Amino acid sequence: MPITVKIDICTGCGQCVDSCPYSAIELKNEKAFINDFCNECNACLSVCPEGALTEFALKSDLPKSINLNEYKGVWVFAEQRSGYIASVALELLGAGRRLADALKTTLTAVLFGSNEEEAKELIRWGADKVFHANDSSLNKFNDEPYCQLLLDLIRQHKPEIVLAGATAIGRSFIPRVAGRLKTGLTADCTSLEIDKETGNLLQIRPAFGGNIMATILCPEHRPQMATVRPRVMKRNLYNPDRNGEIINVPIQNLKSRTKVLDTVNESSECMINLQDAEIIVSGGRGLGGSKGFEMLGELARLLGGTIGSSRAAVDEGWIPYRHQVGQTGKTVCPKIYLACGISGAVQHLVGMQSSDIIIAINKNPEAPIFNVATYGIVGDIYEVVPLLINKIKEAKE
Amino acid sequence: MNIIVCIKQVPDTSEVKINPLTNTLIREGVPSIINPYDLHAIEAALQIREKKGGKLTVITMGPPQAEDALREAIAMGVDDVRLISDKAFAGSDTWATSYTLSRAIEKLGYDLILCGKQAIDGDTAQVGPEIAEFLDIPHIAYIKKIEEIGDGFVRVQRLMDDSYDVVESTIPVLLTVVKELNVPRLPSLRGKMAAKKAVITKMTLNDLDAEEDNIGLRGSPTKVKNIFAPPMKGDRKILEGTLENQINELVEVLKSIKCL
Ligand SMILES: Cc1cc2nc3c(=O)[nH]c(=O)nc-3n(C[C@H](O)[C@H](O)[C@H](O)COP(=O)(O)OP(=O)(O)OC[C@H]3O[C@@H](n4cnc5c(N)ncnc54)[C@H](O)[C@@H]3O)c2cc1C
Ligand SMILES: Nc1ncnc2c1ncn2[C@@H]1O[C@H](COP(=O)(O)O)[C@@H](O)[C@H]1O
Numbered sequence: 001m002p003i004t005v006k007i008d009i010c011t012g013c014g015q016c017v018d019s020c021p022y023s024a025i026e027l028k029n030e031k032a033f034i035n036d037f038c039n040e041c042n043a044c045l046s047v048c049p050e051g052a053l054t055e056f057a058l059k060s061d062l063p064k065s066i067n068l069n070e071y072k073g074v075w076v077f078a079e080q081r082s083g084y085i086a087s088v089a090l091e092l093l094g095a096g097r098r099l100a101d102a103l104k105t106t107l108t109a110v111l112f113g114s115n116e117e118e119a120k121e122l123i124r125w126g127a128d129k130v131f132h133a134n135d136s137s138l139n140k141f142n143d144e145p146y147c148q149l150l151l152d153l154i155r156q157h158k159p160e161i162v163l164a165g166a167t168a169i170g171r172s173f174i175p176r177v178a179g180r181l182k183t184g185l186t187a188d189c190t191s192l193e194i195d196k197e198t199g200n201l202l203q204i205r206p207a208f209g210g211n212i213m214a215t216i217l218c219p220e221h222r223p224q225m226a227t228v229r230p231r232v233m234k235r236n237l238y239n240p241d242r243n244g245e246i247i248n249v250p251i252q253n254l255k256s257r258t259k260v261l262d263t264v265n266e267s268s269e270c271m272i273n274l275q276d277a278e279i280i281v282s283g284g285r286g287l288g289g290s291k292g293f294e295m296l297g298e299l300a301r302l303l304g305g306t307i308g309s310s311r312a313a314v315d316e317g318w319i320p321y322r323h324q325v326g327q328t329g330k331t332v333c334p335k336i337y338l339a340c341g342i343s344g345a346v347q348h349l350v351g352m353q354s355s356d357i358i359i360a361i362n363k364n365p366e367a368p369i370f371n372v373a374t375y376g377i378v379g380d381i382y383e384v385v386p387l388l389i390n391k392i393k394e395a396k397e
Numbered sequence: 398m399n400i401i402v403c404i405k406q407v408p409d410t411s412e413v414k415i416n417p418l419t420n421t422l423i424r425e426g427v428p429s430i431i432n433p434y435d436l437h438a439i440e441a442a443l444q445i446r447e448k449k450g451g452k453l454t455v456i457t458m459g460p461p462q463a464e465d466a467l468r469e470a471i472a473m474g475v476d477d478v479r480l481i482s483d484k485a486f487a488g489s490d491t492w493a494t495s496y497t498l499s500r501a502i503e504k505l506g507y508d509l510i511l512c513g514k515q516a517i518d519g520d521t522a523q524v525g526p527e528i529a530e531f532l533d534i535p536h537i538a539y540i541k542k543i544e545e546i547g548d549g550f551v552r553v554q555r556l557m558d559d560s561y562d563v564v565e566s567t568i569p570v571l572l573t574v575v576k577e578l579n580v581p582r583l584p585s586l587r588g589k590m591a592a593k594k595a596v597i598t599k600m601t602l603n604d605l606d607a608e609e610d611n612i613g614l615r616g617s618p619t620k621v622k623n624i625f626a627p628p629m630k631g632d633r634k635i636l637e638g639t640l641e642n643q644i645n646e647l648v649e650v651l652k653s654i655k656c657l
Contacts, residue, residue, distance in 0.1 A: 018425050021624065036487035037460055041621040144535060168557045172538040175523040179495060179530035184618030187521035208518055209410030214624045221618040257535040262563040279656065303656060336656060346627055375650065376635040377643050387640065391648045395657050
């Protein structure tokens with residue numbers, strides 16, 4: 001609802017001006033003034049010490065263009081790569097299952113390409129139903145055919161929620177689908193809930209480089225669509241006996257103006273893919289140089305894990321970008337995340353704070369990384385890590 | 398060849414801090430910059446124009462002060478700019494932004510459209526592909542290399558999560574670019590002079606064939622319900638005692654969860 005300023009109460013202190021993420025509040029004649037860039041995010045309401053900012057109800061002049069009740073069921077776009085279901089699809093089934101249960105409705109997976117065995121896997125991971133376009137031409141991701149197929153299915157079956165991975169694939173073609181359907185799409189969500197009162201999907205995501213979180217709604221359009229960040233949602237338990245329905249989707253007349261000529265796998269020096277690793281030993285600027293990563297490498301090998309890093313270490317050129325964890329790197333959720341010489345900037349934390357156990361080693365006791373650490377050691381990495389390596393070797397003998 | 402580059406003016410998020418008492422952003426003194434990815438899009442467009450000729454127009458949709466971003470683009474050497482600005486566009490989400498930009502691009506004419514991979518304020522990466530859908534042209538996202546621009550086609554490398562694809566598309570096409578593509582040039586002295594003098598042409602709602610139901614807050618399907626500070630995990634435990642004891646404790650933990 002629009003925000004209004006009670007001019008007689010406003011003291012012109014300007015606190016609301018600083019609080020607005022959209023630069024929508026100015027001081028005019030020493031009073032707060034809401035300009036045209038207000039997004040009605042309500043961030044300012046709690047800031048005003050005088051309570052001079054309020055919402056005012058405006059009768060909606062929006063014709064209810066669609067009948068929201070026609071839309072039923074939760075859908076998950078199950079991404080596959082080279083025929084195999086991507087792990088993000090299983091995480092989406094976990095998130096989707098919880099939403100479907102809260103809404104007392106069904107969970108449907110949509111699979112393009114791959115094969116029937118993988119379609120059955122989706123059911124064992126929690127789907128009630130799978131729409132499967134079983135055609136090998138779809139094994140390679142191509143925006144236009146994917147977009148056309150998903151659009152047709154959504155138009156025909158009218159789901160109320162559609163989730164996809166916030167991956168190269170999902171973030172490329174899902175916007176086209178939402179654009180064509182004239183519905184909202186929330187990018188890169190890290191948490192999803194159902195609003196108990198309205199049944200709307202609450203889509204929670206980081207913004208402004210991870211400095212703040214925002215809850216986004218899509219109240220008047222359907223389906224409610226979101227891409228979901230990999231590695232933050234929990235999978236369901238795998239049930240090999242679970243049954244469900246697999247519906248074959250015929251494909252015909254799929255046109256495309258783009259052609260995928262080749263796929264090149266970049267050779268990776270990572271011992272294990274960062275996002276699949278159960279143990280990550282991560283280093284930051286505190287390492288002081290690329291040599292430090294050799295020491296961390298030894299520790300990682302001993303623990304059967306792999307190497308991660310902060311952006312600072314990548315920017316310094318000590319380690320390649322693909323090791324970067326955080327807002328602009330990878331989101332990881334290992335059993336153990338060991339942060340060595342990392343201060344714990346929000347942009348780093350958003351990428352690793354859901355790890356099961358976080359161990360932080362930092363010589364500065366005030367470093368914010370300790371706020372998320374399960375175990376913290378205040379000390380110099382060059383003292384702590386070699387000692388840790390020795391003790392682990394001893395323990396292994 | 399008509400090239401359009403879409404840029405956005407954003408707060409420099411590396412300077413944004415949160416006020417822990419009010420859970421809100423401290424914007425004071427935070428500089429506005431051209432979205433970093435968009436600089437790479439401008440650079441790519443400049444290189445294409447240098448090789449192939451044609452006209453390069455940079456557009457932005459935003460409040461009047463977004464003009465500064467356009468002046469910076471002029472300083473880098475682009476031919477023309479448009480500021481798409483109207484009260485009616487305020488409060489646009491990605492859907493309404495893409496719709497409005499697509500209407501402006503339709504008016505300007507295009508063969509090639511370049512966008513950044515994402516804007517660092519919202520981090521959505523949705524505007525590029527949505528513009529392509531509204532114009533009914535193909536797009537290729539996350540371009541890290543342009544291999545060839547031929548007669549009526551482009552061939553590029555697009556970054557995937559664990560590989561890259563070589564993709565070919567017909568022209569017109571929209572590309573969104575990542576940082577690996579190039580190193581953006583700095584403005585020249587002559588460019589800076591030109592930027593100072595330039596008159597910025599504005600496009601308002603009246604200049605576009607746009608439906609009012611599709612623009613601004615009213616045309617935006619998503620609504621921001623609230624914003625809050627990122628939650629912190631509360632199980633902080635700083636180990637104590639001699640370093641030796643601390644490490645022993647850690648090793649016990651590793652054993653207890655069967656890591657060792
Ligand atoms: C839009 C945006 C996106 C970003 N994305 C990411 C991202 O994806 N990932 C990311 O990590 N960052 C990201 N950043 C950067 C982030 O804000 C921080 O700058 C970065 O995480 C800092 O890295 P660091 O902790 O290694 O370095 P610093 O902040 O410099 O911290 C180094 C730490 O090491 C400690 N230290 C120094 N020497 C020793 C020693 N001998 N022994 C023990 N401790 C020592 C210090 O006490 C300090 O705490 C992003 C920033 C922006 C603006
Ligand atoms: N208001 C805008 N004006 C011009 N271009 C924009 C605007 N918003 C987004 N873009 C373009 O779309 C890209 C992706 O933005 P986003 O979807 O907001 O992450 C940006 O890098 C810009 O190229």
